[in-house]
Amino acid sequence: MATRKPPAAAWKPGQSGNPKGRPAGTGEVAKLRAAIAERVPELLAAMMARALDGDVGAARLLLERAIAPLKAAEQAQALSLPDGTLTEQGRAVLASVASGELAPGQGAALLGAIGTLARVAEIDELARRIEMLEEKNAKP
Numbered sequence: 001m002a003t004r005k006p007p008a009a010a011w012k013p014g015q016s017g018n019p020k021g022r023p024a025g026t027g028e029v030a031k032l033r034a035a036i037a038e039r040v041p042e043l044l045a046a047m048m049a050r051a052l053d054g055d056v057g058a059a060r061l062l063l064e065r066a067i068a069p070l071k072a073a074e075q076a077q078a079l080s081l082p083d084g085t086l087t088e089q090g091r092a093v094l095a096s097v098a099s100g101e102l103a104p105g106q107g108a109a110l111l112g113a114i115g116t117l118a119r120v121a122e123i124d125e126l127a128r129r130i131e132m133l134e135e136k137n138a139k140p
Contacts, residue, residue, distance in 0.1 A: 074103050079110070086118050 011017055024030075036043075051059035079096055081089045090111055097107035 074106055077102055077106060086114055086121070090114050 047058050047062060051062055079093070079102060081092050093102065093107050093110045093114070096102035097104055102110075
């Protein structure tokens with residue numbers, strides 16, 4: 001079965017089917033944007049006047065567009081964890097959260113870190129065991 005070749009006049013990938021089509025910026029949206037752009041100083045002055053007269057919505061809109069929103073941040077909290085097992089350390093974190101010494105978000109982050117550490121320790125232990133088995137079963 002022979003494959004069919006496209007005609008020589010077919011468009012190539014990335015080539016427009018109408019290269020002389022409507023020029024960019026002549027559509028209705030572009031006209032609307034251009035009309036608004038001409039009046040931006042007046043619009044800002046009117047919005048500012050409304051905000052200064054007590055319009056909370058106008059003030060909020062101006063502030064949201066002019067100032068980056070503040071992100072909530074928790075204060076760093078010193079915490080001493082026991083030198084015991086990871087389970088004991090996790091219990092210490094939970095006790096600190098329960099007593100109010102540590103914020104819940106910080107406690108959750110610490111528990112996540114302890115869980116990750118547990119997985120890393122498990123991988124290390126498995127690698128150590130595999131090495132010992134390979135040494136034990138190696139043929140001279």
